[in-house]
Amino acid sequence: MAVLFLGLMGPSVSHAQVHSCQVRIDGSNPCPVRLVRPEEAPLSAMAMLGKALFFDTQLSGSGRLSCASCHVPAAHYAPDTALVFAQGGQNMDRFGVRAVPSLTYRERQPPFSVGPDNATSEAAPPAPPPPGIRNVKSASDTGASALAMVPQGGLFWDGRADTLQSQAEGPLFDPREMAATPHLVAERLRHAPYSASLFRLIGAGASDKMLTAEALFALARYQIEAKAFHPYSSHYDDWLEGKARLSPEEAEGMALFNNPSKGNCAACHLSGVDGEGRPPLFTDHQYEALAAPRQKLSLPGSPDLGLCAAGRADIGHDAAYCGFFRTPSLRNAATRHVFFHNGVFTSLRQVMDFYVLRDIEPERFYPRRADGTLALYDDLPPRYWANIDKTDAPFGPRHSPALTPDEREKIIAFLGTLTDR
Structure with a gap:
């Protein structure tokens, strides 16, 4: 039986053309494409320096953590343990407050903006829509939702950084994570095994501030240039190019993933090759308020408000952005140990159940108070509940779940095809 696949082609392909492209009964792709991957080249001197920095534990306050301690290469630059939050601090006795994301596939991450084309404008971002007013996002018409005035781009779960260079500052100087100080970093850079290479690139008379800034830039260059951070080597990439076949379960899962009335996953996790022929990143870089349950390990009495509390001067603490977190890429999601910004779920099945149910x-996900009432949306104060997505499938009131348990398992099988070799 042929399985319908929506979202293979770029935005210039009509819906009629997309509907005519079906997975063959043997699981092969009848509409193969040539994927345009990043060009491969030897690492520049700056990127080579960044590689040395990435694995240097001496840059941390404890002398025991490097970037690679949490962003493990063998785990697709994500944690390789089931710890919800990263362990760090000067004495390795503290913990971060959010789940550590993967560093893969950031070479195409746009800077933060609100609405279309705002990233190229010096004007203030347009005002967000009033709480509760939002565009419906559908896997069959992602272009329409992209035209809405919505937050998009940026790094970290809350978009507070615009570049990989500024992102590296976050964990490096966070007292709960790498716990370094600018002075400590500069001092250790001056005496590092690679210091000669560093000074050849930036000059022997560099100040501490310039030294640290160039080191952070080198870290960014390493992530941009090294193929390991964006290999596009998954089974799904092979299938897109007609080099592999999907199992019946994977093919059905793909159809459910892309079906706007079923999983509708592709509304946010775009699954199609873009207009330039580049492989899909499985994210639209936008933000959603999904009301994930509170993580029991989180600081008591401190709800995580996400984007509105990110400290960005361009949006401030606008209530319309509270509860919003960045939509992550689903590439290599099947290898992660915790999910969502607070790591509240520990399996893809739990994630799928949350979306559908x-x-x-709601009693499956939210706790009950002492009086027996349900503490609905327990990590988001009620004044921000209007921001929660209750419109896009599979969310929203309905008589029965959008996906059966068997269909959820098939989507999980499809997600397994997104794991890089």
Whole structure:
């Protein structure tokens, strides 16, 4: 039986053309494409320096953590343990407050903006829509939702950094993570095994401030240039190019993933080759308020408000952005140990159940108070509940779940095809 696949082609392909492209009964792709991957080249001197920095534990306050301690190469530059939050601090006795994301596939991450084309404008971002007013996002018409005035781009779960260079500052100087100080970093850079290479690139008379800034830039160059951070080597990439076949379960999962009335996953996790022929990143770089349950390990009495509390001067603490977190790429999601910004879920099955049953069986995800009432949306104050997505499938009131348990398992099988070799 042929399985319908939506979202293979770029935006210039009509829906009629997309509907005519079906997975063959043997799981092969009848519409193969040539993927345009980043060009491969030897690492520049700056990127080579960044590689040395990436694995240097001496840049941390404890002398025991490097970037690679949490962003493990063998785990697709994500944690390789089931720890919800990274362990760090000067004495390795503290913990971060959010789940550590993967560093892969950031070479195409746009800077933060609100609405279309704002990234190229010096004007202030347009005002967000009033709480509760939002565009419906559909896997069959992602272009329409992209035209809405929505937050998009940026790094970290809350978009507070615009570049990989500024992102590296976050964990490096966070007292709960690498716990370094600018003075300590500069001092250790001056005496590092690679210091000669560093000074050849930036000059022997560099100040401490310039030394640290160039080191952070080198880290960014390493992530941009090294193929390991964006290999596009998954089974799905091979399938797109007609070099592999999907199993019946994977093919059905793909159809459910892209079906706007079923999983509707592709509304946010774009699955199609873009207009330039580049492989899909499985994210639209936008933000959603999904009301994930509170993580029991989080600081008591401190709800995580996400984007509105990111400290960005361009949006401030606008209530319309509270509860919003960045949509992550689903590439290599099947290898992760924790999910969502607070690591509240520990399996893809839990994630799928939450998407499908949050509004039907909320008691499965939210705790009860002492009086027996349900503490609905327990990590988001009620004044921000209007921001929660209750419109896009599979969310929203309905008589029955959008996906059966068997269909959820098939989507999980498809997600397994996104793991890089």
